[in-house]
Amino acid sequence: MSDATNASSALLDVRDVSKAFGAVEVLRSVSLQVKRGEVVTVIGPSGSGKTTLLRCVNFLESYDSGSIRIDGREVGYREAGTRQRRSERDLAAMRAETGMVFQSFNLFPHLTAAGNIMLGLTKVRGKSQSEARKAAEHWLGRVGLAHKADSLPAELSGGQQQRVGIARAVAMEPKILLLDEITSALDPELVGEVLAVVRSLAEDGMTMLMVTHEMAFARDASSRIVFMADGGVSAVGPPKEILAAETSNERLRTFLARFRASHF
Amino acid sequence: MGYALNFNLIWRHFDKLWGGLLLSLELAVISIAVGIVIGLVLAVWYVSAGRVVRATIAAYVEFIRNVPLILLVYLVFYGLPTVVDLAYSAPTSFVLTLSVYSGAYLVEVFRSGLEAVPRGQLDAGKAIGLTPWQRLLHVRLPTMLRITLPALSNTFISLFKDTSIASVISVPELTYGAQWINFNTFRIVEVYLVTTAMYLVTGYALLFALRLVERRFRAAR
Numbered sequence A: 001m002s003d004a005t006n007a008s009s010a011l012l013d014v015r016d017v018s019k020a021f022g023a024v025e026v027l028r029s030v031s032l033q034v035k036r037g038e039v040v041t042v043i044g045p046s047g048s049g050k051t052t053l054l055r056c057v058n059f060l061e062s063y064d065s066g067s068i069r070i071d072g073r074e075v076g077y078r079e080a081g082t083r084q085r086r087s088e089r090d091l092a093a094m095r096a097e098t099g100m101v102f103q104s105f106n107l108f109p110h111l112t113a114a115g116n117i118m119l120g121l122t123k124v125r126g127k128s129q130s131e132a133r134k135a136a137e138h139w140l141g142r143v144g145l146a147h148k149a150d151s152l153p154a155e156l157s158g159g160q161q162q163r164v165g166i167a168r169a170v171a172m173e174p175k176i177l178l179l180d181e182i183t184s185a186l187d188p189e190l191v192g193e194v195l196a197v198v199r200s201l202a203e204d205g206m207t208m209l210m211v212t213h214e215m216a217f218a219r220d221a222s223s224r225i226v227f228m229a230d231g232g233v234s235a236v237g238p239p240k241e242i243l244a245a246e247t248s249n250e251r252l253r254t255f256l257a258r259f260r261a262s263h264f
Numbered sequence B: 001m002g003y004a005l006n007f008n009l010i011w012r013h014f015d016k017l018w019g020g021l022l023l024s025l026e027l028a029v030i031s032i033a034v035g036i037v038i039g040l041v042l043a044v045w046y047v048s049a050g051r052v053v054r055a056t057i058a059a060y061v062e063f064i065r066n067v068p069l070i071l072l073v074y075l076v077f078y079g080l081p082t083v084v085d086l087a088y089s090a091p092t093s094f095v096l097t098l099s100v101y102s103g104a105y106l107v108e109v110f111r112s113g114l115e116a117v118p119r120g121q122l123d124a125g126k127a128i129g130l131t132p133w134q135r136l137l138h139v140r141l142p143t144m145l146r147i148t149l150p151a152l153s154n155t156f157i158s159l160f161k162d163t164s165i166a167s168v169i170s171v172p173e174l175t176y177g178a179q180w181i182n183f184n185t186f187r188i189v190e191v192y193l194v195t196t197a198m199y200l201v202t203g204y205a206l207l208f209a210l211r212l213v214e215r216r217f218r219a220a221r
Helices: A050-057 A088-095 A113-123 A129-142 A158-170 A188-203 A215-221 A250-263 B008-012 B014-048 B051-066 B069-083 B090-116 B119-127 B132-169 B174-185 B188-219
Strands: A010-021 A024-035 A039-043 A065-070 A098-101 A176-180 A208-211 A224-229 A232-237
Touching (some): A010 A050, A024 A050, A024 A065, A050 A065, A050 A176, A088 B132, A098 A158, A113 A129, A113 B132, A129 A158, A158 A188, A188 A215, A224 A250, B008 B188, B014 B090, B014 B174, B014 B188, B051 B090, B069 B090, B069 B132, B119 B132, B132 B174, B174 B188
Parallel strands (some): A098 A176
Antiparallel strands (some): A010 A065, A224 A232
């Protein structure tokens, strides 16, 4: 099963995306596809371009060349091949189709848990206050925080804040959810509650592209794992294949060996 | 000493002080309101504009901050009408001056607040699909306000006290009222004691009110 031949069925289609910050090439001709309902995990050493790639998918970062399509629509630029940025209005509308959860939660500090979720629903989706409130309560229930609807972010633990972050993203009913090292800023004992939420979303068929350092979670929850190194995709495959200790990919072997040495 | 305090003459003319205080508050409130509009608009413009606009706004701020307010008051009241064909009353002239003056200080307060809003929050606003205008209104400004409230309170108190400068162009605010009583009764110690107390009490009341607002917002951190 080759990704190239099935490209048309991919919900997210990243083709030859390159990006440089000055002289530093952070992405080198990256291609990857995510099909509807798939959970694809990106792993790799820090500085390998994982987060930048994720941020290009909803155009929080621009890219120099290549194409990113969601559901067949070019994301940041008007046409594949041209470098003409979409209007800010268009970009906002495109971004509403992707959900993103951040490493540092990034909740709006002046809004309650419910308020954080309702902002996008009312301002972007045009729902009424009461509809939005209902949806917010539903999603807070899904992440186990129904009782925290009226709490401010500062009154919540890191794990709870991140679960609100997830609820805020999925409440918009995005086509794809982008998860950027969402447990990296959490105390170890809080990681489990957040991953449990992600797992249940995956079981519901949510399409996800996630960057993580949680290898056990990546192994259990992913349809495929992408290993990035030096800004490029070094290996792609099912978890068993990628995380096998005897892989022939030397970079991957080194990464996994280092990872095991530091985590076990 | 030979000087005996006698407040009787002060109380007899107290309407000059009371009316003056009300006018001081009115001058401050109007000027600060206009200053907030100037400050907000220019600060938002500044953080999203190119070099020329930034330099122009910075020049305005630097000019105002490096020229004594009393000089600006003279310039606008005596100078401006001789150059351009304008006629305005002393209070109007002062409000105009203090507005432009407070605007410059408030640009600085708002600008630093806008720049202190964490990038992650703006990213989160983008990620849920808010337009630039919505991000400004619903994400950046509320956070900016919470960051800047303490500095804002100090600036407001300062500007309230600056209304005393209006006395130099005979605007009958509190300090002018005090001067009038002094000239007419020669009870200099008494009148300035009472006036000082009135500035003090009003300043504290303002500060107290602003601190209440701050506390409400700090709870929302």
